[in-house]
Amino acid sequence: MDIETKKQKATTWFTEIRNQICTEFESIEPSGACFERTPWNRGEDDTPNESGSILKGGGEMSLMHGEIFEKVGVNISTVHGTFSEEFRSKIPGAQESNGNFWASGVSLVAHMKNPFVPAIHMNTRMIVTSECWFGGGADLTPTFEFEEDTADFHASFKECCDRHDPNYYLKFKEWCDRYFFLPHRNEARGIGGIFYDNLKTDWDKNFAFTQDVGTSFNKIFPALVRRRMDHDWSESEKDVQRIKRGRYVEFNLLYDRGTQFGLKTGGNTEAILMSMPPEAKWV
Amino acid sequence: MDIETKKQKATTWFTEIRNQICTEFESIEPSGACFERTPWNRGEDDTPNESGSILKGGGEMSLMHGEIFEKVGVNISTVHGTFSEEFRSKIPGAQESNGNFWASGVSLVAHMKNPFVPAIHMNTRMIVTSECWFGGGADLTPTFEFEEDTADFHASFKECCDRHDPNYYLKFKEWCDRYFFLPHRNEARGIGGIFYDNLKTDWDKNFAFTQDVGTSFNKIFPALVRRRMDHDWSESEKDVQRIKRGRYVEFNLLYDRGTQFGLKTGGNTEAILMSMPPEAKWV
Numbered sequence: 001m002d003i004e005t006k007k008q009k010a011t012t013w014f015t016e017i018r019n020q021i022c023t024e025f026e027s028i029e030p031s032g033a034c035f036e037r038t039p040w041n042r043g044e045d046d047t048p049n050e051s052g053s054i055l056k057g058g059g060e061m062s063l064m065h066g067e068i069f070e071k072v073g074v075n076i077s078t079v080h081g082t083f084s085e086e087f088r089s090k091i092p093g094a095q096e097s098n099g100n101f102w103a104s105g106v107s108l109v110a111h112m113k114n115p116f117v118p119a120i121h122m123n124t125r126m127i128v129t130s131e132c133w134f135g136g137g138a139d140l141t142p143t144f145e146f147e148e149d150t151a152d153f154h155a156s157f158k159e160c161c162d163r164h165d166p167n168y169y170l171k172f173k174e175w176c177d178r179y180f181f182l183p184h185r186n187e188a189r190g191i192g193g194i195f196y197d198n199l200k201t202d203w204d205k206n207f208a209f210t211q212d213v214g215t216s217f218n219k220i221f222p223a224l225v226r227r228r229m230d231h232d233w234s235e236s237e238k239d240v241q242r243i244k245r246g247r248y249v250e251f252n253l254l255y256d257r258g259t260q261f262g263l264k265t266g267g268n269t270e271a272i273l274m275s276m277p278p279e280a281k282w283v
Numbered sequence: 284m285d286i287e288t289k290k291q292k293a294t295t296w297f298t299e300i301r302n303q304i305c306t307e308f309e310s311i312e313p314s315g316a317c318f319e320r321t322p323w324n325r326g327e328d329d330t331p332n333e334s335g336s337i338l339k340g341g342g343e344m345s346l347m348h349g350e351i352f353e354k355v356g357v358n359i360s361t362v363h364g365t366f367s368e369e370f371r372s373k374i375p376g377a378q379e380s381n382g383n384f385w386a387s388g389v390s391l392v393a394h395m396k397n398p399f400v401p402a403i404h405m406n407t408r409m410i411v412t413s414e415c416w417f418g419g420g421a422d423l424t425p426t427f428e429f430e431e432d433t434a435d436f437h438a439s440f441k442e443c444c445d446r447h448d449p450n451y452y453l454k455f456k457e458w459c460d461r462y463f464f465l466p467h468r469n470e471a472r473g474i475g476g477i478f479y480d481n482l483k484t485d486w487d488k489n490f491a492f493t494q495d496v497g498t499s500f501n502k503i504f505p506a507l508v509r510r511r512m513d514h515d516w517s518e519s520e521k522d523v524q525r526i527k528r529g530r531y532v533e534f535n536l537l538y539d540r541g542t543q544f545g546l547k548t549g550g551n552t553e554a555i556l557m558s559m560p561p562e563a564k565w566v
Contacts, residue, residue: 249532282354
């Protein structure tokens with residue numbers, strides 16, 4: 001399959017899973033709230049931005065504020081351009097491509113009204129430089145952990161991984177634990193999940209896995225939401241959630257590579273920071 | 284004057300201005316709330332921390348939650364140790380000192396209950412590697428700007444600068460505007476003030492200026508607080524302030540060198556992140 005066909009297949013998938021997820025989330029949300037979609041496009045301007053990179057293409061933000069989903073953003077984007085000299089040394093194959101890159105993906109963060117419903121992050125992407133790979137994952141951030149939910153979440157992604165490669169799960173679970181960690185707090189962001197990157201063994205196989213990550217996510221997370229969304233909660237429990245969200249903010253702004261990558265290549269700030277919680281507190 | 288005497292004089296001053304500021308803030312606060320002081324000490328352990336640096340010494344956090352001061356933290360610290368190899372290339376004179384450093388300072392951030400009272404940041408410090416210098420400044424972040432307050436704040440620091448060097452004000456004001464800027468938002472953090480660093484022309488002169496920055500701050504900011512603290516405000520105006528505070532969080536975690544420096548050298552997380560607002564929002 002030629003690279004342009006691969007790009008198109010991946011992009012089509014990211015749009016499709018975005019649609020499936022938004023439909024599923026809207027079906028859970030009783031308030032009648034819907035995702036509001038905002039497309040954005042940088043056009044084909046070859047002028048380097050302030051970061052020294054050239055960024056072209058665009059995407060679509062989907063944002064919903066509801067009774068169950070206090071704030072959920074689902075973004076898709078397909079961008080291409082040229083990384084700045086400084087940046088290309090950090091990306092596989094970007095020196096060899098003279099900084100040229102193409103990237104497409106779907107990214108999602110949900111902050112839930114009920115503090116007993118966990119926050120979730122899911123992201124999958126395909127990147128092309130002189131190399132071509134997939135990356136992504138999903139991780140769960142409960143404020144109050146239910147062992148049953150943690151077990152079911154991990155089991156779901158273990159099954160997903162095991163359908164594709166017996167070595168994936170342990171590797172990607174450990175990678176997730178390593179990645180979503182706040183060293184300055186010496187604490188994990190949440191209870192983990194899976195994280196993978198630079199996956200380029202076989203395009204068809206890697207694409208099928210990436211699709212399965214999205215599909216698995218769209219089964220297990222809605223199930224957990226439905227399980228906990230009617231749990232009673234008090235304002236003091238809500239405050240514990242707001243404090244936990246402060247840690248989420250710290251992680252995303254201090255350490256998250258996607259956030260830093262996006263902001264430093266002149267990406268769409270509004271889309272990148274859609275991951276920020278609606279409210280956060282610090283003592 | 285030998286370096287040990289200089290260190291002692293600076294440290295004594297940072298404690299003294301801390302005391303003056305806390306007394307002044309408590310005198311404004313009608314709720315009877317007081318600063319709660321928490322000393323911390325790393326001892327003299329020569330084991331490198333996770334960042335590869337050795338950090339010894341300690342400090343004292345002062346934290347007050349009141350009716351006027353929703354959250355205000357005033358920290359002093361006097362630390363010393365050895366920067367990691369990676370870090371020392373970024374600090375003047377740290378290669379020449381084999382990474383050894385000494386640093387003492389006072390740092391303050393106040394987030395105010397009333398959205399018509401501006402947030403404030405003030406910090407002054409003395410650093411010793413193979414070189415010895417002062418740095419610091421103060422900058423104001425109103426949610427709703429009053430031209431009169433902005434003018435008075437700037438005038439106060441212009442007078443302060445002009446008492447020491449006719450070239451300081453323009454240079455330090457522009458430095459402040461450049462520094463407290465969020466490129467990803469293309470917006471300033473606030474209305475600026477002054478920012479200076481690596482000031483090492485003449486120790487006595489530089490120390491006198493640093494003292495004056497603290498003293499000037501402790502006159503003008505309390506005056507602005509008293510001027511606006513009885514202003515009527517509504518929940519919707521409070522929400523505008525919470526959004527503005529979100530930008531403050533973004534700046535501090537994405538760009539602030541003091542925050543990054545502190546967290547990456549294994550500093551006291553609680554003291555460093557005392558700058559975080561009590562509540563923030565993102566749309």
